[in-house]
C-alpha cells in the first residue's frame with residue numbers, strides 16, 4: 001500500500017499522536033454536537049426543513065446560469081459591481097486590481113473559506129498588502145502562522161491557555177492576560193477596534209446571495225464581520241457560484257437551518273444583509289462581488305457528485321465525524337476538511353493533492369444524518385473512491401487483489417475452494433497467528449486486534465435440516 | 472409454518488409488502504460463511520423455532536459490498552447479477568448482516584443501472600424490497616418481539632452504523648434482547664459512534680481505526696457487561712479482536728447466537 005502511505009494516511013498518523021489535540025477536539029466537537037442535537041430536536045418539522053433546504057439548493061444548482069445573471073443584474077442596478085472568475089488566479093487578480101486602485105497596505109478581512117481556497121492572503125502578502133483577519137479564531141490562526149482546522153471554528157485545535165500565550169506574545173505583548181475567555185477576547189477587541197476604524201478596504205465571504213433582490217447575507221457570531229462590512233469605504237465579497245439562491249423566502253429557510261446546524265444556536269448573533277450600495281446612508285461607497293467557479297462547474301457536470309455543491313458550510317458533518325474527531329482538520333491538508341472536505345477537495349483540487357481523502361471515512365453515515373441539505377456524503381465518498389481509482393490513485397497491488405477477489409467470489413467453485421483452504425488453515429492456528437503480522441494488509445491490523453479464530457468446520461454440521469436448495 | 476400475507480406494521484411501508492411463506496432463504500454473507508458458521512446455524516435455528524421454514528440456498532457467495540465500498544463498483548456488478556439470480560425465486564431473504572442488507576437495499580438498483588439491462592434493473596429494485604435484516608424480519612415481518620430465548624448474562628448492545636442509520640432498526644434488536652429471559656441489557660455510552668471498522672478503512676487507515684476502536688472499547692468496559700452484542704460479525708471481529716488483545720474478558724456475540732440460546736435443541 002506504499003502508493004497511499006502519503007496523503008491522509010501519512011498525515012493522520014502524525015496528528016493522532018498529538019494527545020493534546022485529540023482532547024481539545026473531543027471536547028469541542030462533543031460540545032457543539034450536543035448543542036446541535038438539542039436545538040434541532042426542538043424544531044417540530046426539522047426533517048421537513050431539511051427537505052426544503054435540499055430542494056432550494058437543488059433548484060438553484062439546476063438554474064445556476066439564470067440565477068447568477070439575475071443576481072448580477074440586481075446588484076448592478078443597486079450600484080454594486082459583479083465580477084466572474086474562472087479560477088483562483090483570476091479571482092486573486094481581480095481582487096488585487098481593486099485593492100490597488102485604493103493604494104492601501106493593509107485591509108481587514110472577515111472569515112471566508114472561499115478566499116482561503118484561492119489562497120488570497122498569500123497572494124496579497126506577496127504584493128506587499130497585509131490582509132488582517134478579524135474573526136477571532138482566524139486571527140488566532142493568522143497570528144500563530146498556522147492553518148485553519150475547522151470550517152467554522154478555525155482554531156478548534158487550540159485551547160484557551162494556548163491562545164492566551166499566543167496573544168501575550170503578539171497583539172498584547174508585554175501584558176499579562178487573565179484566565180477567563182472574556183479577558184482573552186478583550187485583548188483582541190482592543191487590537192481590532194483600531195484596525196476597523198482605520199481600514200479603507202474590507203474583504204468578506206458570502207453565506208447566501210439572493211438572486212431576486214441582489215441581497216448578500218453574511219452570518220457570524222462576533223460582530224467583527226459587521227464592522228468589516230459597514231466601516232471601510234470599499235467592500236469586496238467573494239463567493240463560489242453555488243451560493244446563489246432564488247428568493248428572500250428561500251433565505252428564510254436557509255437561515256433556520258444554518259445556525260442550528262453549525263453552532264447549535266437557534267439564531268446566530270449577527271446576520272448582515274445588504275443589497276448593493278446605500279448612497280444616502282453610511283456603509284461602503286463601493287461594493288464588488290467576485291463570483292468564483294474554480295472547478296465547481298466540473299462538479300456540477302457529474303450527476304453522482306453534484307449534490308456536493310448543496311453544501312452551506314455549516315460544519316455539522318465535521319462535528320459528528322468520528323474520523324475528524326480523532327485526527328483534526330489539518331490531516332486533510334485542505335481548506336475543506338472533514339466529511340465535506342473528503343468529497344469536495346478531490347473534486348476541486350484533483351487526485352494528486354486530495355486523492356486519498358475519499359477513503360478517510362468508515363462510511364458510518366453520521367454526516368449524512370445531520371447534513372441540513374441532505375447531502376448523501378457516504379454515497380459520494382464511494383463514487384469519489386471509484387473516480388480516484390480511475391485516476392490511478394489506488395496502489396496496483398490493491399487493484400490486482402480486488403480483481404482476483406471478484407473472480408473468486410463470482411464463481412461458486414473457486415469460492416468453495418477458497419473456503420476449503422481457510423478450513424485447512426484452522427488446523428494450524430498457531431502458525432496462522434505467527435504469520436499474520438507478516439501479511440501485508442493484516443500486519444498493522446493485528447497489532448491492536450487479535451487474529452480471529454478460524455473455524456474448522458462448515459455450518460450445517462450442527463443443524464437438523466440444512467441447505468436444501470429451493471425447488 | 473406461517474403462510475399467507477401478514478399485516479406488517481412498520482414505518483418504511485413499501486419494504487414490508489412481503490408474504491411470509493416457506494420460500495424464505497437466509498443470506499449468510501461470505502464473511503460468515505468463512506468465519507462464523509455458528510451464527511448461520513443459530514439464525515436458522517431461531518427462525519425455524521419461530522415456524523419459518525428457512526432454507527439456505529446453495530451457490531450464494533458475496534453481495535459485492537467490499538468491492539463497491541472500496542471503489543471497485545464495476546467489479547461488484549457481476550456479483551449483483553449472481554446474487555439476484557440466486558435469490559430471485561424467494562419471497563423473502565433474511566440476512567444476518569446489517570451492512571450487507573443495506574448494500575442490497577440501497578445500492579443494487581444503482582449498480583444494476585450501469586448494465587442498462589432493464590430486466591436486471593427491475594429485478595434489483597424488486598429484490599431490494601424483499602431482503603430483511605434478521606432482527607427486522609423477526610419483529611416487523613413476523614411481528615414477534617419475544618423469541619422465548621434464555622440467556623442469563625449482562626449484555627450491552629452496539630448498534631452498527633448500517634443498522635442504525637441506513638436500516639433504522641435500532642429498536643428491533645433492543646426489543647428482542649429485552650425479552651430474552653435472564654438477560655440484563657445495559658446501555659452502551661456513546662453507542663451511536665462508529666467502532667472504526669469500516670471494512671477496508673481498518674486496513675487503509677489502521678491507526679485512525681484503532682483510535683476509534685479504543686474509545687469504543689473503553690465505553691464497552693464502562694458498562695460492566697460480560698458480552699457485547701451486535702448485528703454484524705464484521706464489526707464484531709474488529710471489536711472482539713481488540714477486546715481480546717487487551718485481555719478485557721468481554722466476549723462478543725452476534726444477536727442470532729444469543730437468541731438461539733435456550734431454544735429447543737439450542738446451544739449454551
Ligand code: SF4
Nearest residue numbers: 311312314315317371
Ligand atoms: S456537507 Fe452538509 S453538514 Fe457538511 S458542512 Fe456542508 S451543509 Fe454542513
